[in-house]
Amino acid sequence: MERRLHPIVVFTFLTMVFVSFFSTEGAVFADESGDVSGATGFTYSINFPDNQMEEDIGYFKLKMSQGQEQTIQISLSNPSTEIVEINVSLNGAKTNQNGVIEYGDSDIENDPSLKFDFTDIVTGPDSITLEPGETKHLAMKIQMPDTGIDGVIAGGIQLMRANQDEQASDEGGSRIINQYAYVVGVLLQESEDLPEADLALNSVYADQDNHRNAIFVDFSNVIASYLNDMTVEVQINKKGNNSVLYERKQTAMRMAPNTFLKFPISMNGERMAAGEYTAAILVTSGNRKWEWSEDFEITNEEADKFNERDVGLVQEKGLDWKLIAIIVVSVLAVIGIIFFIILMIKKNRQRADAHRRKRNRKKKD
Numbered sequence: 111m112e113r114r115l116h117p118i119v120v121f122t123f124l125t126m127v128f129v130s131f132f133s134t135e136g137a138v139f140a141d142e143s144g145d146v147s148g149a150t151g152f153t154y155s156i157n158f159p160d161n162q163m164e165e166d167i168g169y170f171k172l173k174m175s176q177g178q179e180q181t182i183q184i185s186l187s188n189p190s191t192e193i194v195e196i197n198v199s200l201n202g203a204k205t206n207q208n209g210v211i212e213y214g215d216s217d218i219e220n221d222p223s224l225k226f227d228f229t230d231i232v233t234g235p236d237s238i239t240l241e242p243g244e245t246k247h248l249a250m251k252i253q254m255p256d257t258g259i260d261g262v263i264a265g266g267i268q269l270m271r272a273n274q275d276e277q278a279s280d281e282g283g284s285r286i287i288n289q290y291a292y293v294v295g296v297l298l299q300e301s302e303d304l305p306e307a308d309l310a311l312n313s314v315y316a317d318q319d320n321h322r323n324a325i326f327v328d329f330s331n332v333i334a335s336y337l338n339d340m341t342v343e344v345q346i347n348k349k350g351n352n353s354v355l356y357e358r359k360q361t362a363m364r365m366a367p368n369t370f371l372k373f374p375i376s377m378n379g380e381r382m383a384a385g386e387y388t389a390a391i392l393v394t395s396g397n398r399k400w401e402w403s404e405d406f407e408i409t410n411e412e413a414d415k416f417n418e419r420d421v422g423l424v425q426e427k428g429l430d431w432k433l434i435a436i437i438v439v440s441v442l443a444v445i446g447i448i449f450f451i452i453l454m455i456k457k458n459r460q461r462a463d464a465h466r467r468k469r470n471r472k473k474k475d
Contacts, residue, residue, distance in 0.1 A: 149290040151194045151271045152240060156294060157183040157247070163302070169295030176258035176300060184248045184267065184294060188240035195239045195272040198248065202228035203264035205331070205371045207319075209340060209363025213266025214293045223310075223332040224368040226255050228265030232296060237272065252298065261305055261334025262367055263298040307337035307395075312370060314389045314406040316382060316413075319374040321421045323382045325356060327373045327391055327404075331365040338364050340395045344375050349386040349405055379422045384413040 156170065159182060163171045170182060188194045203211055204218040212218070220227060234250035250267060270291035312328040319326075325346050331337050340363040346356040358375045365371055391402040417423055 149288075150269075150292065151188070151190055151192075152196060152269075153187045153189065154269060154292060154294070155185045155187075157185060163299075169297070171297045172252075172299075173302070174252070174254045174298050174300055176254060177256045178252070178254045180252045182250050182252065182296075184250070184269075185245060186238060186240060186248055186269070187245040188242060191242045193239065193241055195237055197237050197268075197270045197272050198235055199268045199270070200229045200232055200234070200250075201266050201268060203266065203366035203369065205365045205369040207372050207374055209342070209360065209365070209371065209373075211336075211364050211366045213264075213295050214268045214291060218369075221330050221332070221368050221370045223330055225334070226259060226263050228263055228296070231255070231263055231298065232265065232267075234267075254298065254300075259298075259300055259334060261299065262336070263334070264296070264336075264367055266293045266295050268293050304335045305333050306398075307331050307333045307335045307365065307367075309337070309365075309393055309400045311391065311400075311402045311404060314391075314404045316406075316408045316416060317374075318416055318419060319376065321419065322379065323377040323416050323420050323423075324374040325377065325387075325389065327375070327389060328370060329373070329391075329393070329400075329402075330370040331368065334367040336364065336367060337395055340364060340393060342373055343392045344373065345390045346375055347388050347390070349388045355387075379420075381423060382408060382413040382416050382420075384408050384410045 156168070158165075158170070159172065159180065161173045161180075163173050172180070172182075174180070186196060199215055201213060201215055202220065202224070203213055204216045206212055206216075206218065231254065232250055232252050234248065238246055238248055240246060248269075268291050270289065274289045308331070310330050310332050312330055314325065314327050316323070317326050318324055325344075327342075327344055341359070341361045342363060343359045344357060345354045347354055356375050356377055358373075360373075363371075386405065386407050389402075389404045389406065391400075391404065393400045
């Protein structure tokens with residue numbers, strides 16, 4: 111019997127990241143040389159200016175001054191025999207819920223502590239077209255704030271070949287689109303000495319992580335500096351009770367400057383229960399630490415809503431054991447009734463036969 115899969119579109123965004131680890135800030139960017147262009151259809155190289163602070167790295171790290179204007183360039187080459195259009199997008203550095211810093215396209219919003227958005231500081235064209243065998247210089251303009259900055263402005267220049275969805279393949283009933291991109295990091299700072307990162311707790315609340323019930327701890331790095339080698343530990347208790355209901359610990363995390371992190375604590379597949387809770391939160395980085403104890407409430411409306419949406423609970427709900435028990439009892443009851451009716455019919459027939467035999471004997475006598 112042939113099995114058919116429901117057609118879906120799977121978008122796989124693979125950022126081409128190779129070497130280059132950031133020694134102090136902890137960022138990871140693409141290698142300067144790019145690849146052989148097999149996946150993207152083009153190659154790139156970075157043209158480092160004189161104010162590049164470090165050599166032999168695959169990203170811009172520039173020493174800037176207050177109000178300075180500067181144009182940086184990335185050389186793009188098309189070694190193929192086809193015209194290649196490259197989409198260019200600018201993105202400020204963000205921190206995802208796993209404590210990984212993202213420099214490419216992201217749905218994560220800006221933190222309120224962010225004073226200078228990377229996309230306002232750096233500007234450039236939205237796309238560039240390369241003829242077969244052609245090389246062009248992508249120029250990006252930097253305009254530093256007139257007020258000056260205390261820390262670092264961080265972001266990335268994403269380079270992606272256009273119309274990659276036209277190269278989609280249909281496999282096993284599924285439509286698969288592989289999208290590839292380079293991300294070139296850009297760090298802008300006015301001083302080599304950066305301030306220390308600092309954290310502030312925003313909120314603790316109930317929500318869902320990957321369609322499963324969870325508690326989220328939302329906190330921000332409110333300083334324009336990176337926070338590295340971060341460990342987050344969270345324990346969730348009923349308010350006034352020291353018994354731990356849910357907990358999570360994760361190490362080797364990072365936060366970008368002026369970004370927030372929504373740290374999820376799984377409820378282990380359990381139903382969400384309304385009530386008042388307390389979150390004990392500990393964040394450490396080196397010999398620095400931040401501790402918070404935060405009370406929060408889960409309302410009946412929230413619990414009902416998330417329980418209805420939790421995929422694990424929905425699957426479990428599919429096997430309604432109470433209903434199954436009722437059905438089994440009902441079937442057994444019906445069988446019992448049928449057996450009783452058959453037994454009564456059999457007894458009545460036996461009585462009728464006995465009565466008929468007795469009457470026949472009387473007639474013979």
